[in-house]
Amino acid sequence: MTDELSVVGKRMKRTDSLAKVTGEALYTADLKLPRMLHAKVLRSPHAHARILNIDAGKALRLPGVKAVVTAADGHGINWGVFKYTQDHPMMAIDRVRYIGEDVAGVAAVDEETALEALDLIEVDYEPLPAVFDPFEAMKEGAPLIHEQYARNINVHVHIDVGDIEEGFAKAYLVKEDTFDAAGEAYSTLEPYAVVAHYHSGYLDLWMPNASAHVRAKALSNLLKLPLNKVRVRHINVGGHFGSRSEVSPGDFVTALLSMKTGRPVKLLLTREENATCTRQVHAINATIKTGVNRDGTITAKQFKVIYDGGAYSSTGPIATSIPYYVYEEAYRLPNVRYDGYRVITNKGIRGMYGCHGRAFLAGNEMQMDTIARELGMDPMEIRLKNGLTAGEQTATGSVIRSGGLEEPIRRAAEKSGWKDIKEDRSLGKGKGMGCIAIMCGFPMGFRSGSACYVKVNDDGQVTVVTGVIDTGMGNESMVIQIAAEVLGVPVEDVNLVNADSEVTNLDPGAYSQAAAFVGANAVKRACEDAKSKILAFAADKLKHPAEDLDLKDRMVVSKTDPAKSVPMRFIVREAFFKGTPITGTGAFMPDIDFQREWVKNPYGQMAGTFSYGCSVAEVCVDRETGQIAVPRFTAAHDCGTPINPMAVEGQIEGSIHQAGMAVLMEETRWSDGHLLNPDLLEYKVPLACDMPHIETVIVCSNDPEGPFGAKEGGLTARMNSYSAVTCAVQSALGVPLTHLPLTPDRLLKAIGAGKTGGEK
Amino acid sequence: MEKIRITVTVNGDRVETDVAPSQTLLEMLRDTLELTGAKEGCGLGACGACTVLLDGKPTRSCIVLAAEVDGAEVVTVEGLAQGEHLHPLQESFMEKGAVQCGFCTPGMIVTAKGLLDRNKNPSKEQIITSMSSNLCRCTGYKKIIEAVEATASSRE
Numbered sequence: 001m002t003d004e005l006s007v008v009g010k011r012m013k014r015t016d017s018l019a020k021v022t023g024e025a026l027y028t029a030d031l032k033l034p035r036m037l038h039a040k041v042l043r044s045p046h047a048h049a050r051i052l053n054i055d056a057g058k059a060l061r062l063p064g065v066k067a068v069v070t071a072a073d074g075h076g077i078n079w080g081v082f083k084y085t086q087d088h089p090m091m092a093i094d095r096v097r098y099i100g101e102d103v104a105g106v107a108a109v110d111e112e113t114a115l116e117a118l119d120l121i122e123v124d125y126e127p128l129p130a131v132f133d134p135f136e137a138m139k140e141g142a143p144l145i146h147e148q149y150a151r152n153i154n155v156h157v158h159i160d161v162g163d164i165e166e167g168f169a170k171a172y173l174v175k176e177d178t179f180d181a182a183g184e185a186y187s188t189l190e191p192y193a194v195v196a197h198y199h200s201g202y203l204d205l206w207m208p209n210a211s212a213h214v215r216a217k218a219l220s221n222l223l224k225l226p227l228n229k230v231r232v233r234h235i236n237v238g239g240h241f242g243s244r245s246e247v248s249p250g251d252f253v254t255a256l257l258s259m260k261t262g263r264p265v266k267l268l269l270t271r272e273e274n275a276t277c278t279r280q281v282h283a284i285n286a287t288i289k290t291g292v293n294r295d296g297t298i299t300a301k302q303f304k305v306i307y308d309g310g311a312y313s314s315t316g317p318i319a320t321s322i323p324y325y326v327y328e329e330a331y332r333l334p335n336v337r338y339d340g341y342r343v344i345t346n347k348g349i350r351g352m353y354g355c356h357g358r359a360f361l362a363g364n365e366m367q368m369d370t371i372a373r374e375l376g377m378d379p380m381e382i383r384l385k386n387g388l389t390a391g392e393q394t395a396t397g398s399v400i401r402s403g404g405l406e407e408p409i410r411r412a413a414e415k416s417g418w419k420d421i422k423e424d425r426s427l428g429k430g431k432g433m434g435c436i437a438i439m440c441g442f443p444m445g446f447r448s449g450s451a452c453y454v455k456v457n458d459d460g461q462v463t464v465v466t467g468v469i470d471t472g473m474g475n476e477s478m479v480i481q482i483a484a485e486v487l488g489v490p491v492e493d494v495n496l497v498n499a500d501s502e503v504t505n506l507d508p509g510a511y512s513q514a515a516a517f518v519g520a521n522a523v524k525r526a527c528e529d530a531k532s533k534i535l536a537f538a539a540d541k542l543k544h545p546a547e548d549l550d551l552k553d554r555m556v557v558s559k560t561d562p563a564k565s566v567p568m569r570f571i572v573r574e575a576f577f578k579g580t581p582i583t584g585t586g587a588f589m590p591d592i593d594f595q596r597e598w599v600k601n602p603y604g605q606m607a608g609t610f611s612y613g614c615s616v617a618e619v620c621v622d623r624e625t626g627q628i629a630v631p632r633f634t635a636a637h638d639c640g641t642p643i644n645p646m647a648v649e650g651q652i653e654g655s656i657h658q659a660g661m662a663v664l665m666e667e668t669r670w671s672d673g674h675l676l677n678p679d680l681l682e683y684k685v686p687l688a689c690d691m692p693h694i695e696t697v698i699v700c701s702n703d704p705e706g707p708f709g710a711k712e713g714g715l716t717a718r719m720n721s722y723s724a725v726t727c728a729v730q731s732a733l734g735v736p737l738t739h740l741p742l743t744p745d746r747l748l749k750a751i752g753a754g755k756t757g758g759e760k
Numbered sequence: 761m762e763k764i765r766i767t768v769t770v771n772g773d774r775v776e777t778d779v780a781p782s783q784t785l786l787e788m789l790r791d792t793l794e795l796t797g798a799k800e801g802c803g804l805g806a807c808g809a810c811t812v813l814l815d816g817k818p819t820r821s822c823i824v825l826a827a828e829v830d831g832a833e834v835v836t837v838e839g840l841a842q843g844e845h846l847h848p849l850q851e852s853f854m855e856k857g858a859v860q861c862g863f864c865t866p867g868m869i870v871t872a873k874g875l876l877d878r879n880k881n882p883s884k885e886q887i888i889t890s891m892s893s894n895l896c897r898c899t900g901y902k903k904i905i906e907a908v909e910a911t912a913s914s915r916e
Contacts, residue, residue, distance in 0.1 A: 187895075188897055653901075657901065
């Protein structure tokens with residue numbers, strides 16, 4: 001289909017890249033406003049304590065200090081994504097629940113003065129018993145971190161489909177294993193930063209975010225300001241991956257400081273604060289029980305998953321559900337029971353990463369390989385046998401509208417030469433396959449949809465106004481390509497106004513993989529609306545039926561008569577004359593079952609469509625040192641249609657780094673509520689020299705509803721490249737791997753355990 | 761604290777400025793000279809987002825004191841283009857899709873320039889080794905390496 005297209009489907013330079021290569025692109029920390037003050041935050045040194053008193057008198061007397069704020073300057077409102085998870089005051093009111101929690105904020109003429117002032121704020125704490133391990137936290141008598149969460153269980157998601165007892169009873173083989181995985185750090189290169197400017201009753205804000213609208217709404221509630229007075233502005237975002245999804249304490253503190261001083265205020269978090277005091281990734285413990293027939297068909301699945309949630313709910317119910325959903329979107333599960341528990345502990349708040357739940361998937365996929373081996377099946381065959389196909393329904397009732405697992409598996413197998421990759425345990429050589437599906441947008445009420453406005457200017461150039469945000473993946477360039485395609489203009493004729501909560505209409509933002517399927521769909525419809533108006537005017541002028549007219553190369557042209565054409569800008573100017581300028585509006589609401597609710601009713605259509613992917617890893621393990629090398633990696637991803645194939649490849653390649661290589665080294669380490677590796681020296685992020693040779697395959701299932709057939713572009717690899725590597729290492733060693741990530745110490749332990757009773 | 765007067769050449773311009781003894785080169789560039797292309801990612805020399813050329817050598821400006829660069833020549837990402845003409849590395853990063861969120865990009869391009877200035881024809885392995893001094897969280901590095909390789913080979 002892309003053959004007929006001039007812009008969509010072409011490899012092109014991303015429109016945002018020019019400002020980024022010259023250093024002109026501005027990020028929040030780069031902003032400088034007249035009379036701007038600098039903020040620092042006083043943070044809790046206790047994992048759990050009551051606040052008895054805060055005295056900021058000495059700090060306020062320090063020359064250069066302009067304001068100190070505490071929770072008393074707010075309205076005592078707790079934030080939460082759902083009514084039943086509103087537990088986070090954004091600045092501690094009378095109790096701190098983790099080391100690093102925001103207690104007070106200072107605005108001063110420079111950062112040094114603000115830092116000096118922090119030492120002068122006197123806080124009386126009464127330390128309380130703390131609990132750091134979710135299993136300890138769930139015991140009777142454990143310190144209760146929030147009164148409303150008995151046994152510190154924040155969220156329990158229970159899903160029950162079919163009859164698992166019957167499913168296990170009739171199974172030929174049943175396996176049960178428990179896996180655990182450490183938490184991780186997003187390690188966005190940009191540390192968190194906020195600029196707030198309160199003036200004339202309006203609050204303007206800049207911060208790395210994943211949806212201007214979601215951020216503005218939360219701050220409007222917390223600050224008791226009307227929503228139209230809170231304006232989150234466009235700014236470049238230095239990486240997101242789930243970490244910038246929701247409102248952050250820094251937003252609240254900086255806004256209060258600006259409101260108190262009437263001056264712009266900038267807060268920059270250090271790398272260490274970013275790791276300690278913004279959301280990071282859940283550690284999990286998953287018990288997975290699987291029953292299969294003799295031919296490998298899954299008969300039943302049962303899951304019990306414990307998520308270490310840290311001190312507050314965050315995106316709790318969603319984070320407790322998504323790992324299961326992406327699994328059921330990939331595989332046919334006739335009987336399934338899932339119990340997910342998110343447990344509150346006295347640690348920093350945990351969030352969702354690169355969709356969410358890759359370690360849970362790794363457990364499932366490694367267990368599937370063990371089952372396949374016992375049944376004498378190839379890991380690819382058992383995945384093909386159980387993989388969902390288009391037209392089928394997931395266990396909880398989502399219809400798969402395009403794609404399915406088969407083609408990504410076959411394409412990844414073909415590209416990698418799966419059948420011919422030699423496994424040799426004596427040499428520590430193994431191969432592994434990981435599969436997954438990803439929802440393109442998940443239910444967020446009326447914010448699940450997107451709306452776009454477009455105007456065609458008197459020179460024939462186009463301005464597109466959309467809430468779509470680009471946190472690095474190329475969404476801005478993507479919607480510009482779509483507008484250029486529909487309106488028959490080169491991309492340089494399209495100006496984009498986006499990610500601004502005042503100017504743009506609602507959009508789900510960049511954290512449910514919705515931008516291509518939902519946001520770009522609204523852009524396409526708005527441009528089609530404008531196009532139909534242009535063609536109607538042109539039909540009148542050219543005395544030619546509108547149905548035979550099209551837009552191409554800035555011209556209105558006949559599809560059949562080359563003599564009939566007129567520059568588009570002439571038509572646009574006539575429209576101005578007639579008092580009906582060319583504008584277009586378009587909206588897209590995915591077909592989601594809005595009766596479904598994450599906890600109360602977890603059944604029904606989850607998303608408008610799903611992407612599918614398969615990764616293949618080849619590894620070489622040194623049994624003496626526990627070091628793993630990954631010489632070659634192949635990933636196939638079904639993105640429906642690639643709007644810009646180069647950008648989709650980039651997403652897949654980045655995903656392999658962020659998951660496939662992360663599983664070798666990345667973990668947050670803790671001691672009594674202290675994060676031990678908050679910086680980038682102790683927390684190891686893979687480097688160029690750690691990367692394998694990468695092959696990417698773009699699968700085009702051409703979604704019936706996606707814009708030009710598109711779905712999300714590359715997130716499957718951010719989940720399944722993790723499991724592909726764990727499966728490959730398991731195949732190379734022949735021992736069960738139950739503790740992740742696969743650091744050399746864990747691997748050597750697994751090898752040692754294997755020698756004394758593991759798989760022979 | 762008493763300030764120290766330094767003279768430094770930044771992107772070809774001679775600059776006289778007063779710096780605090782504790783001020784880093786990165787702070788001087790970003791706060792005083794308003795050259796915000798170099799970024800602070802970690803503040804301890806681990807990530808490379810703050811890389812500039814100091815007398816031609818790729819240097820972590822977050823762990824160099826401004827007072828140390830008196831008399832030196834500094835080139836930041838803003839100094840690479842010649843008027844409207846981008847540096848070939850900048851063109852190549854765009855062309856190859858080596859830019860995603862862009863936060864590491866200035867440091868990556870400056871690091872690559874340092875490499876190509878001292879080795880006009882580096883092997884792929886040499887490029888990978890040199891570029892492994894900088895972190896990127898978005899791209900998986902593949903297209904960054906390709907962009908540097910393409911620039912090197914086009915100069916042969």
